Amino acid sequence: MLALRSLLFNIFFYLFTLTLMVVGCPLLLLPRHVGWPIVPFWAHVNLWVLKHLVGMKVEVRGRENIPEGGFIVAAKHQSALETFALIPEFRDPTYILKRELRYIPLFGWYTMRMKQIPVDRGKRSVALAAMTEKAREAVAEGRQILIFPEGTRRPAGAEPHYKYGVAHLYRQIGCPVLPVALNTGIFWPRRGFYRYPGKVVFEILPPIEPGLGLEAFASTLTERVETVSDRLIEETAAAYPDLPVLDRVAERWRERGRMLRRN
Numbered sequence: 001m002l003a004l005r006s007l008l009f010n011i012f013f014y015l016f017t018l019t020l021m022v023v024g025c026p027l028l029l030l031p032r033h034v035g036w037p038i039v040p041f042w043a044h045v046n047l048w049v050l051k052h053l054v055g056m057k058v059e060v061r062g063r064e065n066i067p068e069g070g071f072i073v074a075a076k077h078q079s080a081l082e083t084f085a086l087i088p089e090f091r092d093p094t095y096i097l098k099r100e101l102r103y104i105p106l107f108g109w110y111t112m113r114m115k116q117i118p119v120d121r122g123k124r125s126v127a128l129a130a131m132t133e134k135a136r137e138a139v140a141e142g143r144q145i146l147i148f149p150e151g152t153r154r155p156a157g158a159e160p161h162y163k164y165g166v167a168h169l170y171r172q173i174g175c176p177v178l179p180v181a182l183n184t185g186i187f188w189p190r191r192g193f194y195r196y197p198g199k200v201v202f203e204i205l206p207p208i209e210p211g212l213g214l215e216a217f218a219s220t221l222t223e224r225v226e227t228v229s230d231r232l233i234e235e236t237a238a239a240y241p242d243l244p245v246l247d248r249v250a251e252r253w254r255e256r257g258r259m260l261r262r263n
Contacts, residue, residue, distance in 0.1 A: 005054050006195045012049055017042065021106040028113045036092070036114060043084040055197030056187055058085055062204035066090070070139035071176040071207065074166050074221055076229050077148035078156050078185025081200065086180070089204070090144040096131060096165075117145070119165075128165070132172050139175050149221065156185030157233060157249035159256060160226050167218045176207035179221055181228035183236050186245045198240050201232050230258075237262045 020042055027035030050056045058081075066089070073090065075082055087093060095111075099118040102108040111118070117134045120127040135145050149166040170177050181203045187196045205224050208217060237246050241262035250260040 002194060002196070006193055009049060009054050009195050010193070012053070013046060016045065016049075018106070021110060024110075025106075028109055032114060039110075039114060040088045043087040046084055047088075050195065054195045056195060056200060057198070058200045058202065060089060060202045060204065062206075063089070065204050065206050066178065067176055067207055070142045071144055071178055072135075072139075072166065072169055072173070073144055073146045073178045073180060074149050074225070075146065075180035075202075076182050076225050077150055077153050078182065079153060079188035079190055081184045081188045082148075082180075082182060082202070085184075085200075085202065086146060089202075090146070092142065093144045093146050094138050096135070096145060096147045128168060131165070132169060135169055136173050139173055144178075145169070149225075153185075153190045155190050155248065155252065156183065156245065157230075157252040157256075157260070159252075160222060162218065162222050166221065167214050170208075170210070170212075170217050171214055174210045176209055177217070177221065178207045179205040179225045181205060181225050181232060183229065183232035186233065186236050186240075186243060186249065189245050192245075196240075196243055196245070198236070198243065201235070203228050203232065234261060 020038065024035070024038045027038055047058055051058070073086070073093070075086060083095075094114070094116050096117045096119055097111065099120045102111055102118055115138070117131060117138065119131045138145055147166055147169070149162045150160065151163050151165070154161065166177065183201050187198050187200050205228060208220055208224075212220065233249060236243070237249075237260055240246075246260065246262065253260045
């Protein structure tokens with residue numbers, strides 16, 4: 001049954017995404033604010049199907065920590081789930097994403113029309129300057145910049161590997177950074193086929209206000225996100241001790257000198 005539900009969701013996810021992009025093509029000719037509602041609609045539908053077909057429920061904690069106006073959202077990245085599940089939580093978000101995604105037919109057109117921020121990872125200093133300028137414009141417009149500081153998906157429980165980009169934006173733009181911890185990789189494993197039932201948690205933490213030095217900011221962000229993400233893994237292991245992904249998480253934690261406790 002798990003395999004069938006996972007298969008059905010995966011088929012639905014890609015077919016629905018493709019269908020919506022095709023049907024919504026006329027919106028690409030309209031101002032961005034007119035076409036934008038199709039994006040949170042896409043996210044809401046996928047979350048609804050996840051809940052009712054797979055049994056994967058999403059809980060968001062800490063909404064009271066979301067500030068007004070423009071700021072940076074720095075989220076842990078364990079699966080594809082957070083790439084759409086976080087969208088409805090913010091008024092006018094924009095992602096920082098690799099430039100190559102703009103070349104994908106239909107999908108790339110939407111990223112351009114919705115003013116997502118591309119980064120050319122092959123041109124470091126030039127790319128960083130261009131990304132910073134676009135991000136500064138977005139914050140000035142009152143938008144929320146969603147960035148995954150590790151740059152790519154990391155397996156649940158793996159050693160963290162935060163990159164320089166988010167610290168650079170924090171220093172250059174001078175706006176709050178909102179950390180987000182999560183446990184998505186246990187229910188939607190990186191590069192995995194199965195979608196497991198249970199409670200996924202996104203925990204929005206208090207913002208890191210401007211003014212810290214680079215090292216202080218980097219260590220503060222890492223400590224907050226990793227501490228809470230590890231707590232969420234422990235919480236999940238206690239509630240769902242038989243999830244197969246937890247065996248791999250336990251192995252990673254043993255390599256880090258930690259022990260994963262289950263009921």
